[in-house]
Amino acid sequence: MEKITENITYKDDTKQLARFAKALGNPTRIAILKHLEYQSFCFTGDLVEIFPLAQSTISQHLKELKNAGLIQGEVNPPKIKYCINKENWKIAKGLFENFFE
Numbered sequence: 001m002e003k004i005t006e007n008i009t010y011k012d013d014t015k016q017l018a019r020f021a022k023a024l025g026n027p028t029r030i031a032i033l034k035h036l037e038y039q040s041f042c043f044t045g046d047l048v049e050i051f052p053l054a055q056s057t058i059s060q061h062l063k064e065l066k067n068a069g070l071i072q073g074e075v076n077p078p079k080i081k082y083c084i085n086k087e088n089w090k091i092a093k094g095l096f097e098n099f100f101e
Contacts (some may be wrong), residue, residue: 024067041083
């Protein structure tokens with residue numbers, strides 16, 4: 001068990017789990033990840049066709065997921081191709097499994 005002091009210090013894996021959990025704290029982001037899990041990649045425009053949200057809103061959700069490391073984007077002008085970050089996806093699954101044990 002991590003000791004929590006007045007100057008609260010957390011292990012790196014605890015910080016990473018919190019970062020993943022924060023990104024997953026929105027149902028649209030979870031839906032985007034579920035969609036990407038079954039695709040090799042997709043573009044922002046593809047997601048705008050699936051979800052009844054403005055492109056700017058979808059872009060903001062993608063930014064949050066990317067900042068958390070759950071997805072990655074590759075620029076193919078004028079589009080960005082998004083996919084699951086498989087390495088971090090595996091880490092996230094392991095961290096959540098350990099958390100819920």
